[in-house]
Amino acid sequence: MHADGAPPAALVLDQVSHTYAGRGAGVQAVSLDVAPGAVQVLVGRSGCGKTTLLKLAAGLLPAQAGQVRVQGQAVTGPQARVGFVFQAPTLLPWLSVADNVLLPIRLHRSPLPPEHARAAALLAQMGLQGLASERPARLSGGQQSRVALARALITQPALLLLDEPFAALDAITREELQQALATLCEARRTAVLFVTHDLAEAVFLADRVCVMHAGRLCASLPIQLPRPRRAALRDSPGFAALCAQLRHELHQPEATASTRAEAEAEASVAASSQPGAA
Amino acid sequence: MPRLTPRLLHHRDATGRLLLGLAALALWEAVVRLAAVSPLVLPAPSQVAQVLVQSLASGYLVPHVARTLAEVLLGLLLGGTLGFALGLALGESARLRRLLMPYVLLTQVVPKLALAPLFIVWFGFGLLPVVVMTALICFFPLLENTATGLQHTEAAALELFRLLRASRWQTLWRLKVPASLPGILAGVRVAVVLAWVGAVVGEFIGASQGLGAVIVAAQGSMDTPLMFAALALITALGLACYAAVLAVQQRLLQALGTRAPLPA
Numbered sequence: 001m002h003a004d005g006a007p008p009a010a011l012v013l014d015q016v017s018h019t020y021a022g023r024g025a026g027v028q029a030v031s032l033d034v035a036p037g038a039v040q041v042l043v044g045r046s047g048c049g050k051t052t053l054l055k056l057a058a059g060l061l062p063a064q065a066g067q068v069r070v071q072g073q074a075v076t077g078p079q080a081r082v083g084f085v086f087q088a089p090t091l092l093p094w095l096s097v098a099d100n101v102l103l104p105i106r107l108h109r110s111p112l113p114p115e116h117a118r119a120a121a122l123l124a125q126m127g128l129q130g131l132a133s134e135r136p137a138r139l140s141g142g143q144q145s146r147v148a149l150a151r152a153l154i155t156q157p158a159l160l161l162l163d164e165p166f167a168a169l170d171a172i173t174r175e176e177l178q179q180a181l182a183t184l185c186e187a188r189r190t191a192v193l194f195v196t197h198d199l200a201e202a203v204f205l206a207d208r209v210c211v212m213h214a215g216r217l218c219a220s221l222p223i224q225l226p227r228p229r230r231a232a233l234r235d236s237p238g239f240a241a242l243c244a245q246l247r248h249e250l251h252q253p254e255a256t257a258s259t260r261a262e263a264e265a266e267a268s269v270a271a272s273s274q275p276g277a278a
Numbered sequence: 279m280p281r282l283t284p285r286l287l288h289h290r291d292a293t294g295r296l297l298l299g300l301a302a303l304a305l306w307e308a309v310v311r312l313a314a315v316s317p318l319v320l321p322a323p324s325q326v327a328q329v330l331v332q333s334l335a336s337g338y339l340v341p342h343v344a345r346t347l348a349e350v351l352l353g354l355l356l357g358g359t360l361g362f363a364l365g366l367a368l369g370e371s372a373r374l375r376r377l378l379m380p381y382v383l384l385t386q387v388v389p390k391l392a393l394a395p396l397f398i399v400w401f402g403f404g405l406l407p408v409v410v411m412t413a414l415i416c417f418f419p420l421l422e423n424t425a426t427g428l429q430h431t432e433a434a435a436l437e438l439f440r441l442l443r444a445s446r447w448q449t450l451w452r453l454k455v456p457a458s459l460p461g462i463l464a465g466v467r468v469a470v471v472l473a474w475v476g477a478v479v480g481e482f483i484g485a486s487q488g489l490g491a492v493i494v495a496a497q498g499s500m501d502t503p504l505m506f507a508a509l510a511l512i513t514a515l516g517l518a519c520y521a522a523v524l525a526v527q528q529r530l531l532q533a534l535g536t537r538a539p540l541p542a
Contacts, residue, residue, distance in 0.1 A: 058441060078441045090434045094456050094534040106450070107444045 008072030147211030353412020365424025423465030466527025
């Protein structure tokens with residue numbers, strides 16, 4: 001498979017399609033790959049298929065065409081090596097913060113002492129030390145989102161999928177959580193596929209931002225900002241320029257997509273007009 | 279004016295409630311005395327209280343209270359368990375719901391009082407027919423609330439459990455049941471109240487013991503004050519059971535960190 005011995009990509013989508021009967025564009029022939037430790041961000045308007053793409057990657061939805069691979073293996077259902085963070089924290093109100101974090105392990109067996117230690121360490125890194133035995137209802141929205149992030153990371157997944165996890169938070173808390181996520185993933189070399197419609201969030205987190213429109217990826221922008229990323233980066237001219245460029249791409253997608261479709265059509269015409277070529 | 283804290287407001291309302299009840303009793307007493315109403319038609323509250331204290335002190339009512347209480351508790355246990363179990367099955371399977379729900383409704387629409395003579399034929403006289411009657415009445419609120427609660431589990435939480443590769447059994451017991459607990463416990467509250475209705479109605483038809491049987495016997499001997507005394511006792515015991523369930527469930531929901539919907 002990999003003759004050169006390089007590790008397989010954390011996530012590969014190979015011409016993946018999924019359409020819902022009777023509504024929306026779904027996802028149409030999308031190809032994308034996320035290298036180990038890389039952060040890929042997906043931006044686009046509501047209803048462009050971002051969440052569907054994430055669910056395909058998580059194995060929550062079956063690909064109707066094409067293939068999804070995580071670490072080189074085909075995905076047929078939810079995987080232990082993939083962590084997922086929802087739009088809402090989705091914590092269980094009757095479990096303590098620590099038990100919520102350990103839920104992915106507890107559903108399969110009793111957590112071992114090192115796993116308890118890892119949960120405590122994750123909570124400490126998120127600034128939640130001392131809250132381990134509290135109920136989620138006593139936490140603020142930002143704290144609940146941190147717990148959800150810790151829960152996704154407790155199994156040390158190779159790939160973390162996030163679906164607008166910070167969209168409901170206020171601007172300051174959101175920036176704090178972006179910083180926490182960046183720090184954690186840089187330290188662990190966790191590959192990330194992050195869906196958002198917040199352009200500054202996309203640029204701050206990403207190694208690469210893809211723009212999605214009507215079920216297709218229509219642009220891809222590498223973000224070559226230095227790591228580790230810190231809050232001061234947001235004030236740099238380079239950051240602002242990338243945000244502007246991304247905004248421009250977002251306003252252009254129809255033109256780009258249609259140009260590409262025309263190009264594809266021309267290519268197929270060219271191919272069919274040369275029967276002897278194959 | 280002093281600021282009214284929630285606690286003060288609560289005390290004010292409780293006092294108001296008590297005064298309202300006392301005023302109604304005083305009015306009843308006054309009407310009976312001034313109009314010289316026959317105790318056969320409407321005994322004064324003071325007379326009812328006197329009969330109640332006497333028949334409790336003499337030990338006459340004690341076995342009847344014990345009997346009705348036993349019927350209520352056994353009926354609640356039987357009906358509640360069956361209702362919860364069937365509610366789990368119907369909440370989990372849409373197919374089973376379509377198949378069984380019409381028949382479940384049938385058992386609730388049939389007038390229970392009309393079934394009582396049949397129960398005597400089937401189960402004889404004594405404890406069993408009354409317990410079955412009570413169970414039949416109690417099981418529906420638990421079935422309905424359990425089945426509805428399970429079906430309304432938050433979609434995102436269900437997706438989380440799918441992502442974590444939880445089995446159907448785990449999803450049921452570690453997500454759907456705890457999430458539905460406030461509704462299920464509300465069903466228990468309704469069932470507790472209905473259990474008293476079921477037991478007393480059951481005793482009307484074919485029992486020689488129990489508070490319902492006391493009412494029937496008192497009617498036979500034209501002892502209206504005793505009828506009222508039995509009625510007062512049934513009401514007080516019913517309220518006490520409700521209050522006990524409420525206290526237990528508040529404690530339980532607090533321990534589970536779920537906010538309890540308080541009855542008005």
